[in-house]
Amino acid sequence: MANRSSWCNGLALIALCLCVAARADAGALEAYVRQADSSFAWRSRGTQMFDVPGIEVTTLELVSQTWRGGRWTHTLYIARPGTVRHPATVFLDITHGASHKHLPAVKRLAETGGTLVAVLTDVPNQPLYGNRYEDDLIAYTFDQYLRGGDDSWPLLLPTTKSAVRAMDAIQAWARATHGQQVERFVVSGASKRGWTAWLTGAVDPRVCAIVPTVIDMLNLKAQTQWSQRVYGRQSEKISAYTNIGLIKWLDRPEGARLQEIVDPFSYRAALTMPKLLLLGTNDPFWTVDSLRHYWDDLPGPKIVYQAPNAGHGAGNTEGAARVRAAFLQMIAQGKTPPQMSWRRQNGATDTLHVEADRRARDARLWRAHAPTRDFRKAVWKSAPLALDAQGLRATLPLTAAAKGFTAYMAEFSFSEGGCDFQLSTQVYVSPDLPPPPKDQTP
Template identity: 35%
Template sequence: MCWKKRFWFLWNARLQPPMPDASKGVGHLWNHNALKGYHYFEIKTIRSSNMKRITTLAFFACLILSISCNIYKEKKPSQVHPQLSPLEKYVAAPDTAFRYELRSTLPGKGYTTYVLYLQSQRWLSEKEVKNPLWWHWLTIVVPDEVKGGTGLLYIGEGSRKTELPTAAHPIILQSALATHTITAAVHNVPNQPVEFTDDDFGPRVEDELIAHGWRQYLDGGGTEADSKWLARLPMTKAAVRAMDAVQQFCKEKTQKEVSRFTVIGASKRGWATWTTAIADDRVVAIAPVVIDLLNVVPSFQHHWQAYGFWAPAVSDYVREGIMDRQNTAAYQRLIETVEPYTFRKRLDLPKFLINAASDQFFLPDSWQFYWNGLVGEKHLRYVPNAGHSLSGSDAIESFVAFYHAIVNNEPRPDFDWKTADGNILINTDPQFQPDSIWLWQTANRNARDFRKETIGTTWTRSPVEFSADGKYKLDIEKPAKGYAAFFVELVFVGDGPVPFKFTTGVVVRPEEMPFGDYNTTK
């Protein structure tokens, strides 16, 4: 981020107008079903006989920067950052809608929860949407004893109708207490429902509004100007502005500073977790959850080849005609704008991908289209007997182990694995051996379909005997009829409150696909 922008955010934050009263038509949010913004510019002085002169120079330096930044504020994002992607330009663009206000303080045993009303931005105009103002509940947990400057941001869902939260989300509360760090959850991402003015569909939520934006982008020809329709952009900015608010509020209210963030989100918010890391260098680690769709084009082809139909979970994209336009140049530009895999070489930060082995949206072997292409530290977990919501699983605890290690700069377990000829080959570190190893497997005699509504909770596990050299070759018997799937889970007891659980990718046998490619019509 350039120094002008860093200074602008501090200066602008000091000049925000008073908050509007949310009771006068602003609305409410958060119902959980199952964050490049504020940096500060600091001028340091030296204690000497020239202190007065140095301080005066510093004052005039700030004044000059202020004037410069006011000029910068009037420029369009494309003029300011011509080298950035449309995603980064959108996030970097100043927006006077940004402001926040404390609405509730909730004392707890060993911590305090603050609930803020946050306005992150305006997306589109009133000519295009009936409610361009994006607002969110921002819940912040501050332990009585805060250690270090790392914080957590959870990107959550919700709607404008949800009342003021009366408790912290479990993932930020557990993480705060386990690590003594400041944690936060920003709700209503995307800000929904969204009602487009020239749209007979009515109010849209979740994939309904994202798919509509994709169609508008494609209908416009996929130019950079058309990227304004892509909801991933404001979703990312909402997360970034939430981090801005956390930093400012905590410094003002608690005199605690958060300088870096781990970001976690699920499903669409999992996609936004990736894009937040792309847009903001304060993000030092990420945990995208149940968004097993990196490298979208081959992943969707694989979806069709396995099922021979589009699963109901992706019906919004089918209805908007997106699937028939995957071979177009405009679709390729769309992917280059919002698809995290496009930016994978920049995403070398620690990452923990948590997926559901029986997801309704994604196939359990989708990892094969992106895993080897990811760079830097990476960890994977497929949660057995879990659908897209991950309800009833220990996914939160698994994340807490990862976050605890990030906060305390503790080594994370690492092992090499690959697949070959239907086998899973694992090579562990002799100095960091797992405490247990499990082979998970399931089968479907009728179809290559492992969605939870199809097979239920039929994943079973069996222990794997330890190998003295730390090398393993595992497989399962090819079924006489239908398909079988398996993966390997390695459990490591570390210094945190709960053990690490990492897995290999899922392997399906036989490897032959039951259906051919999907033939697009455009």
């Protein structure tokens, strides 16, 4: 059993003080995360083997903070493979709930990466404020902030702090229990937890890589403008935010300030760690080509896998599992994942040129057609795509159909360290709409 470790608190405070914000006026997130909180504590509930041979799982009870008068409690599972090849690195997955059915996936990560794999639950603590959950809860806290509340209101602040405090607890537990010096974290999460993964990477220098999953909303104002243009309205999946008038608020100083605090795009200059984005081509929250509004502005290293015909559960696909495990292995070994670049060349027929920095095993062209520019229910089909003699480059025409719209993306296959996986380009639609005005969001 262990309680809060003073050395870990000191280390975390020093590390966070060294973190430099991408914008000097977007300090509310960092200020909240750095703020000392005497309620932080953890204790071990012991180790179990469960029914998945090859890993042992320790359960920690964690109090991450007190937010607006309420203590946030979490269960933190730490899976240890039989052989820990990279003791300084931990994979931290942020979830809203966990069950034993996830243990095979945890085992796969732990054994492939040779690292501890931790699963943080109950992010956020919910329900709160009149039985609100998930987007309804986040939107409520945004509304309170926009109507004059203090900077601590946006729910992404305590969700980020919960991840930071989980890292503190993992470091203290590993040192006390195994004499293990944990120094680096690969932080992952899906949907709202993916949002938290982005922000955790922006404020904590212990984060050496991130895997944000199905959170395709960076550069928020530009995204909402594009959704309005493509769909003629906002997606019904973000109705919690449209119901509070967030789209109109973004044109006002209060909304711009909120975006500076919670939009990972505001912190892009600090997001220099390797990034694996996991997306679904049919995710109904945004548009099929939302990546266009932030990919080019993100510093590298960066890679993306778009699961074809997958929606908001894309992180649970086999393709996502393969690339996630390979990514962890490469990061733990200190290797840079394969990097891809692409550019659209406009002409009588637009052309997409794709290039990798190392040889690909093969490539495929994925394509979908829709009568309108709404691809949320479209069916994606693939065909082989020819690589050049070096296995580095491919070119594909972005042919416009006689009627409707066609979406394209390229997919390259790689083998690294015994892992086979795929990486994608962003999606391009033909015919395209004229480019939107350059948005001056932070």
